[in-house]
Amino acid sequence: MNSHIVQVENLSYYFGKQKVLDGISLLIPTGSIYGFLGPNGAGKTTTLRLIVGLLKNQSGNIRVFGEDFNRHRIRALEKIGSLIEQPSIYLHLNARENLEIYRLTYRCPQKRMNEVLDMVGLTGAGRKKARDYSLGMKQRLAIAIALLHNPELLILDEPANGLDPNGIIEMRNLLLQLNREFGKTILVSSHLLAEVEKIATDIGIIHEGKLLFQGTLPQQNDLEALFVQITTT
């Protein structure tokens, strides 16, 4: 097995003339929870969008599961579950109908829908129209969709957005469970340092398009201090 499930080398990206990523290189260990941290506008979402192919790579290499992503896009996406920015939910459909759309594509058994609804705590709301969901419930449904095909790699962009304190705790426990019990590798971007500190095994800190730190969190240092130190020097 490849020791790094995602390998990003020297990735740069421009929106027009504005450089939003400046030669970043990421190594995401297989089996880790990789906390991708940075202030708003640092380039987190752009990086994640590049990794799942929503943005065309301009320069640099992206390897996922040991293979070049651009050349093996479909094979890679079969093993990736993602939630990028806001939840992608068809609001006129209920949770089961939303899941059914993706279940057909991923060709997973129907019982898997019950399993993922149960995992995210939406079992009782499966027949309710998504437009009647709170933001937190939509977020959980989006995670259920990401989990549907039992992916090896989960890419979650600010998954705690819109969640109330209980929802944040549930999300944290879910991610820990997925990682520890089911062996999922999770790449999670966030600006909530305290949350990431509680779950991440590895950290990457991005600021103004540059990766300023990558590795395990030093024992003697708390994340907030490290973050402030790195982004202000």
Next chain:
Amino acid sequence: MKHSFLVGIKTEWLKYKHTSLLWLTVLSASLIPVMKIISCMVSAELYGIMMHRDPWHFFLMINWQDTAAVLLPMYVILLNNSIAQTEYRNNAWKQVYALPRSYADIFFSKFIVVQAMIILFFACFNLFYLVAGTLLFLYKEVHSFYRLPIPWEQMLTISIRVYTGILAISAIQYWLSVRFRNLMIPVGTGLGMLIGCLLLGKWVNGHLYSPYLFPLFMFFKGHSKEQFSLSLLYIISIASFLLALLVGFLDIYSRKEKG
């Protein structure tokens, strides 16, 4: 691969459950037959002309005339817009493009759904034409109306012709609707082209200059004095359709940002 494309079509179809697309199709298809039944009820002159000719045939022609010229192109503009906006409104394009599906599968499976809805429109329109005609004859107490010959063959022929004529518009509007998040761009372009071409049509009669007039030309072929042949119309309609579909796909495929 073939199986995957069929699954793609099914998943696209499921997305439009509980939406107003079906209502849009049924109501649009019923609009002209309803208008024509009212016209024939209130206008003794129109009804007189109809009864002095082949009534079912005449009624078919007056129904298709406005449908081919205006209503069907407008329906196709709105249909494509509704289909693409379902993804935009729900922030769903990014999830669609993050699925293990080829770009061709995503693009063409949705387009198949558009075509299925257009074919449903044709089926409903023909049905409403028959219902409207029957109601009109019952209202006018034409006792032997059931003996009047229904032009089944012409119903089919005109449907095939007009469908061929609408293909290019459906491909152009599909491309614009998928391409632009702002719904005013595809709708404005479509309506602008349609109205502009209809207004210009009077001055440049007989010239195949805009796909937005192909359905009208296809309907009128054989009923007016155009210079171009039916086979030329078929060739130009299908060529325009294939070109628009190919350009649309290549444009979407080569976009730097998806979703």
